[in-house]
Amino acid sequence: MPDARRSLPSVDSLLRSDPGKRAAATVGRALLKRGLTAVLDELRAAGTPASSSGHERPSDDEILARAIAGASRISSGLTPVINATGVILHTNLGRAPLPERAVRAAARAASGYSDLEVDRDSGRRGRRSERAEAMLMALTGAEDALVVNNCAAALMLSLAALAKGKQVLVSRGELIEIGGEFRIPDIMSAAGAKLVEVGTTNRTRIGDYRASFTDRVGAVLKVHPSNYRVVGFTASTPATDLARLATRHGVPFLFDVGSGLLRSGHGLPPGEPAVADALADGADLITCSGDKLLGGPQAGLIIGRAELVAKLRRHPIARAVRVDKMQVAALEQVLTLIGTGHDDEVPVVRMLRESAETVHRRARRLNETIGGDLEHAHVHRCESVVGGGSMPDTALPSWGVRVSVPDPTAFAARLRTGSPSVFVRVEPDHVLLDLRTVTDEQVPDLARATWYALEGDELDDED
Numbered sequence: 185m186p187d188a189r190r191s192l193p194s195v196d197s198l199l200r201s202d203p204g205k206r207a208a209a210t211v212g213r214a215l216l217k218r219g220l221t222a223v224l225d226e227l228r229a230a231g232t233p234a235s236s237s238g239h240e241r242p243s244d245d246e247i248l249a250r251a252i253a254g255a256s257r258i259s260s261g262l263t264p265v266i267n268a269t270g271v272i273l274h275t276n277l278g279r280a281p282l283p284e285r286a287v288r289a290a291a292r293a294a295s296g297y298s299d300l301e302v303d304r305d306s307g308r309r310g311r312r313s314e315r316a317e318a319m320l321m322a323l324t325g326a327e328d329a330l331v332v333n334n335c336a337a338a339l340m341l342s343l344a345a346l347a348k349g350k351q352v353l354v355s356r357g358e359l360i361e362i363g364g365e366f367r368i369p370d371i372m373s374a375a376g377a378k379l380v381e382v383g384t385t386n387r388t389r390i391g392d393y394r395a396s397f398t399d400r401v402g403a404v405l406k407v408h409p410s411n412y413r414v415v416g417f418t419a420s421t422p423a424t425d426l427a428r429l430a431t432r433h434g435v436p437f438l439f440d441v442g443s444g445l446l447r448s449g450h451g452l453p454p455g456e457p458a459v460a461d462a463l464a465d466g467a468d469l470i471t472c473s474g475d476k477l478l479g480g481p482q483a484g485l486i487i488g489r490a491e492l493v494a495k496l497r498r499h500p501i502a503r504a505v506r507v508d509k510m511q512v513a514a515l516e517q518v519l520t521l522i523g524t525g526h527d528d529e530v531p532v533v534r535m536l537r538e539s540a541e542t543v544h545r546r547a548r549r550l551n552e553t554i555g556g557d558l559e560h561a562h563v564h565r566c567e568s569v570v571g572g573g574s575m576p577d578t579a580l581p582s583w584g585v586r587v588s589v590p591d592p593t594a595f596a597a598r599l600r601t602g603s604p605s606v607f608v609r610v611e612p613d614h615v616l617l618d619l620r621t622v623t624d625e626q627v628p629d630l631a632r633a634t635w636y637a638l639e640g641d642e643l644d645d646e647d
């Protein structure tokens with residue numbers, strides 16, 4: 185076999201060719217060049233010709249086509265997907281979908297000028313998150329609030345401003361990791377605080393905290409283990425006891441509740457600590473996310489005692505983790521919806537509350553649209569989960585369409601890469617489309633995507 189590597193074309197010659205020039209006009213020359221370099225490197229590294237015909241090196245057109253495909257996947261940007269996984273807060277799919285009026289507010293803030301940081305009456309300088317913070321105070325009864333870029337930043341800022349160079353007591357059962365990069369011990373050391381682990385993984389009592397207290401302790405931190413549960417022989421220390429202990433030692437009690445539920449109840453599944461409850465239990469400073477159970481944009485909410493929030497606001501990290509104007513605009517609208525009793529317009533809240541019967545009707549509609557008599561598609565009972573590191577042991581009764589196919593993994597891949605793109609749950613002998621996280625408007629598109637993917641499956645069978 186001849187060494188095909190030597191005969192590979194150069195990046196420049198491909199860019200200068202007519203199809204290369206045409207492609208550059210749509211995906212951009214820089215991205216195309218990067219794509220070509222990658223494809224050629226790969227062919228060189230493989231050493232052997234990688235053409236579909238098997239013997240010769242791929243043609244120039246094939247090389248270009250591969251590079252264009254790669255480049256256009258990037259240049260087309262984010263692709264909207266239909267979430268048929270039944271995971272409501274799917275971090276990889278963007279967590280909370282925003283309510284319509286929050287989307288419009290974010291777009292308005294982005295497309296023109298606004299009174300982002302100015303008081304229109306006095307003409308004086310204001311703060312961008314002032315309005316959202318006032319709403320948070322009103323909704324939770326807290327003395328003060330501060331909005332930053334996300335909850336990880338909120339915690340980092342809190343620790344840096346209140347406990348730098350000091351010890352922070354945390355239960356061993358709460359040294360959580362969320363989504364790989366967010367680990368309590370790492371955040372702690374990045375903020376310059378010294379983690380002191382208290383108790384054991386499954387049991388931490390107030391006496392364990394008491395025994396660990398020295399005059400070098402600068403704060404007590406409680407972290408809601410939002411993406412797992414320690415079950416069995418367990419004991420955790422109630423927030424009220426921690427609040428009392430911290431007060432006695434004159435240090436702040438920080439509570440990272442994570443999910444951003446402002447008040448409990450309202451038909452939402454129980455089990456998540458709400459901000460208002462944490463305040464009532466005596467937490468001095470509470471941190472949580474904007475795009476989990478609150479159903480808003482990515483944001484970190486810091487809620488609590490005025491004197492502590494003031495310290496955070498003055499800290500240089502506060503500026504480094506400030507929110508963007510689009511986030512602020514969207515958050516204001518979500519908080520307004522919650523404050524005016526219209527939280528049903530918040531998609532996350534609606535999905536959490538929707539009855540199994542309503543989801544069942546949607547599943548039947550999808551099944552009929554796909555073709556009710558298809559023997560491999562059936563309406564089936566299933567369970568949705570909240571996800572996004574919230575309520576790990578809460579399953580919501582739901583309904584879906586189960587599609588039995590010979591190769592569910594390949595079928596799911598076709599759904600993912602199709603148009604519209606669909607994400608589903610993959611089981612050993614079928615895929616499941618959970619209708620709780622699908623809107624009524626998406627049903628026809630979802631049916632169409634399923635047909636296309638099924639056609640591919642039938643072709644595979646014939647091969």
Ligand SMILES: *Cc1c(COP(=O)(O)O)cnc(C)c1O
Binds near residue numbers: 410472
């Ligand atoms: C999700 C979560 C975080 C991280 O929040 P982000 O907004 O994603 O930065 C921190 N702490 C807890 C307890 C969480 O659940």
